[in-house]
């Protein structure tokens with residue numbers, strides 16, 4: 001590591017101001033950022049700690065939506081009675097992230113801001129049509145994820161919470177890399193309150209995306225067989241040492257079918 005300035009913000013607006021002034025970065029649980037700094041993939045001169053900012057904490061259920069504060073740790077989502085009651089798929093997703101240490105430090109806001117191509121939270125946000133709330137504005141899921149490690153956030157914009165509309169049913173299933181537990185392919189399926197089917201895929205491409213062919217199949221029949229029969233084109237999917245694009249394309253309907261069965 002190299003020497004960095006450490007500052008503790010009092011509010012989201014304060015954090016934004018400190019970042020704008022210093023050119024630094026927000027620090028949530030450090031589960032991605034500190035690793036990136038050790039590898040010199042990120043070299044901020046200042047870290048602005050978001051821990052302890054009251055407006056970034058808490059899980060609330062209010063008229064058809066579940067709101068999760070940006071600094072909520074994965075372990076707290078996994079253990080939340082409110083989450084288990086309203087959208088149990090989110091508790092299960094959080095429980096499947098990394099290992100116990102990562103779940104005890106990593107946050108939903110940090111995961112979304114980081115937008116790792118294999119992260120789990122982006123699939124839930126996109127499939128459920130959630131809203132990412134920052135200290136300045138509300139960003140719909142379809143406009144939030146821009147590409148590999150890229151989002152609609154400005155450099156000094158702080159996520160304060162994520163608001164999920166409660167669906168009729170939903171489930172997330174991932175085919176995990178056995179070492180990191182990151183998704184080789186992860187599929188979040190949802191039947192929304194209006195009856196429409198949404199399917200978001202992570203791990204398979206440079207950024208999370210909706211699987212149109214699986215959604216079309218589930219619009220006709222929300223069944224595992226319908227999902228499994230859908231065809232997903234390998235064009236544009238990722239090939240790496242873990243799996244080819246063709247293998248990932250094959251996995252998507254298979255995993256989607258398991259998710260529909262679980263939902």
Ligand SMILES: Cc1cc2nc3c(=O)[nH]c(=O)nc-3n(C[C@H](O)[C@H](O)[C@H](O)COP(=O)(O)OP(=O)(O)OC[C@H]3O[C@@H](n4cnc5c(N)ncnc54)[C@H](O)[C@@H]3O)c2cc1C
Nearest residue numbers: 028029030031032033098106107109110113119120159181
């Ligand atoms: C061994 C290991 C295994 C993992 N396995 C998985 C897995 O299976 N699935 C999975 O989804 N993830 C996995 N992760 C990543 C983990 O989920 C992290 O929680 C996530 O990457 C973000 O970390 P963090 O919350 O600590 O954010 P940090 O690392 O502190 O920050 C990440 C980025 O987000 C920015 N940021 C943080 N909070 C905010 C905010 N509120 N507003 C604006 N910007 C913000 C930071 O400036 C930084 O750029 C794993 C990580 C490790 C180390």
